[in-house]
Amino acid sequence: MKETLKRTWWKEAVVYQVYPRSFYDSNGDGIGDLRGVIQKLDYLKELGIDVIWLNPVYKSPNDDNGYDISDYYDIMDEFGTLADWEELLLKAHEKGIKIIMDLVVNHTSDEHPWFIESRSSRDSAKRDYYIWMDPKDGKEPNNWASFFSPSVWEWDEATGQYYLHLFSKKQPDLNWKNPEVRREVYKMMKWWLDKGIDGFRMDVINALAKAEGFPDAPTDGKKGRYVFCPSLYFNQPGIHEYLKEMNREVLSKYDIMTVGETGGVTPEEALLYVGEDRDELNMVFQFEHMEIDAGPSGKWETVPWKLTDFKRIMSKWQLSLQGKGWNSLYLNNHDQPRMVSRFGNDKEFRVESAKMLATLLHTLQGTPYIYQGEEIGMTNVRFRSIEEYNDIEIHNFYNIALNELGLDEKEVMEAIYLKGRDNARTPMQWDDSPNAGFTTGKPWLGVNPNYKEINVAAALKDSNSIFYYYKKLIQLRKENLVIVYGDYRPILEEDENIYSYIRTLDDDRILVILNFFDRTPEFRLPEDIAYDSAELLISNYNVDPAEDLRSIKLRPYEARVYRIR
Ligand code: TEU
Ligand code: CA
Numbered sequence: 001m002k003e004t005l006k007r008t009w010w011k012e013a014v015v016y017q018v019y020p021r022s023f024y025d026s027n028g029d030g031i032g033d034l035r036g037v038i039q040k041l042d043y044l045k046e047l048g049i050d051v052i053w054l055n056p057v058y059k060s061p062n063d064d065n066g067y068d069i070s071d072y073y074d075i076m077d078e079f080g081t082l083a084d085w086e087e088l089l090l091k092a093h094e095k096g097i098k099i100i101m102d103l104v105v106n107h108t109s110d111e112h113p114w115f116i117e118s119r120s121s122r123d124s125a126k127r128d129y130y131i132w133m134d135p136k137d138g139k140e141p142n143n144w145a146s147f148f149s150p151s152v153w154e155w156d157e158a159t160g161q162y163y164l165h166l167f168s169k170k171q172p173d174l175n176w177k178n179p180e181v182r183r184e185v186y187k188m189m190k191w192w193l194d195k196g197i198d199g200f201r202m203d204v205i206n207a208l209a210k211a212e213g214f215p216d217a218p219t220d221g222k223k224g225r226y227v228f229c230p231s232l233y234f235n236q237p238g239i240h241e242y243l244k245e246m247n248r249e250v251l252s253k254y255d256i257m258t259v260g261e262t263g264g265v266t267p268e269e270a271l272l273y274v275g276e277d278r279d280e281l282n283m284v285f286q287f288e289h290m291e292i293d294a295g296p297s298g299k300w301e302t303v304p305w306k307l308t309d310f311k312r313i314m315s316k317w318q319l320s321l322q323g324k325g326w327n328s329l330y331l332n333n334h335d336q337p338r339m340v341s342r343f344g345n346d347k348e349f350r351v352e353s354a355k356m357l358a359t360l361l362h363t364l365q366g367t368p369y370i371y372q373g374e375e376i377g378m379t380n381v382r383f384r385s386i387e388e389y390n391d392i393e394i395h396n397f398y399n400i401a402l403n404e405l406g407l408d409e410k411e412v413m414e415a416i417y418l419k420g421r422d423n424a425r426t427p428m429q430w431d432d433s434p435n436a437g438f439t440t441g442k443p444w445l446g447v448n449p450n451y452k453e454i455n456v457a458a459a460l461k462d463s464n465s466i467f468y469y470y471k472k473l474i475q476l477r478k479e480n481l482v483i484v485y486g487d488y489r490p491i492l493e494e495d496e497n498i499y500s501y502i503r504t505l506d507d508d509r510i511l512v513i514l515n516f517f518d519r520t521p522e523f524r525l526p527e528d529i530a531y532d533s534a535e536l537l538i539s540n541y542n543v544d545p546a547e548d549l550r551s552i553k554l555r556p557y558e559a560r561v562y563r564i565r
Helices: 034-039 041-047 082-094 113-118 179-193 239-249 267-274 307-321 350-363 392-403 409-419 456-461 466-479 481-485
Strands: 015-018 051-054 071-075 098-103 153-156 161-164 199-202 257-261 283-285 298-302 367-371 487-491 498-505 508-515 522-524 534-539 551-553 559-564
Touching: 034 041, 034 082, 041 082, 041 466, 071 082, 071 179, 082 098, 098 257, 179 239, 239 267, 267 283, 267 307, 298 409, 307 487, 307 498, 350 466, 350 508, 350 559, 392 409, 456 466, 466 481, 466 534, 481 498, 481 508
Parallel strands: 015 051, 015 367, 051 098, 098 199, 199 257, 257 283
Antiparallel strands: 153 161, 487 498, 498 508, 508 559, 522 551, 534 559
């Protein structure tokens, strides 16, 4: 074993993301809740995960399903009580499962007492908790487009100013230049950490500093009055000072893990957040691989992608952070469509492709994040009408696309089917009983009709299920430090069907072979890779362990992991 190997618990952990609203409803009101999570802890223990990332559970009017917080110190009514939360933490810890909470401090709800006071008058003591500006030439201070509404500025008649909201108008941005705001945030973080949580996932954490002076975004011929310009509020000057202060004042005082959601970062910028010598965060969620199928106008325009481009992105991140920082590994979350529908095949090769993608995520260097339902191969959904959708981002896109961009409804719905966030938010499919066993009430969002075939009960009864494949992948990581800490080396980089790489730790080597499509390409082991023997660690097909590695005809979406000596 490398004597220099510094073992770290969050590098060896596998994280499972629970979106409580859709996880399990314990009281029949159609909405998932904390007691529902408590009741499913044994299921998560069986899977073998180490950490739960809980999406926001704080008090919220749910304009953006909990990402609009009105009280950081209490639990959302629909999810239960603080006592329920305490019981969840206690029981999770008893089962050896850690819990990290979602930290949402770029903005609050407009129903937060701070904002109510701030908007009450220009002289309010909390006016500068938020970002207020006078009109410019009689209209918004600049042309920035919001993620969830046309402009990032909302007019407040009572005080004759606009306030900034990168997201919905019910999510006013906090003014991080104000030291009082930062002190209040650090106090709240310590309050949760002193309750015993094991860290934070930090929402749009690289947006806390905005471009000085809020300059207009260049329009360069883009259609529409407002311009989407994350480069004017992501990774701006000042952001690292805030995170170093947060680390000094709070994070450094606890044995915890932190993962920042940082849209738009390059590996070089990511290292400024997660470099071992930076004293800021442990990991970030980068988005480069998640934008590979986005067109020039953004995520709603889906374009074909090439595996060689995907491999180049993944290799760049693996090699840039290796030995200096740490990657997060994900292809799913509550904001993204289901990975088996997007990157795999959710029809005749759903099981094989789900297992192949899981093999990628669990054998690269970094911490894997499993999004609820991914472990049973849940797929995207196609609701018939826009009324069946809940997500504010989907409704905003629908309205702008139809009314401003003049798209026809069929193509708008198709874009929603491909990229809408509700694809990930349909209720967890527990069994084939009504509403997939998620609720005895009316579910807050429709259940995917394929729950009759795709559900946990069926998976647990099938030794060949995606669930047991995930369980085995998670076990492999625990038994083979080379999978966690081994150096990454891509091979066959120009192959358009196969993603293959070697992980090496001292003299321990594993070889990963992934066929990304339903074609049957030949895998040829490069000459420069000598080996005498190979031990098959996991595969998604029946494989003759004695098969010669030098040349293999791969089956659709075939995945194999070997130890090679
Ligand atoms: O997401 C930040 C973000 O950039 C989102 O706009 C996301 O990338 C986009 O919707 C993908 O198309 C975080 C949370 O994950 C998201 O659920 C919240 O809606 C958002 O912040 C505001 O808090
Ligand atoms: Ca409930």
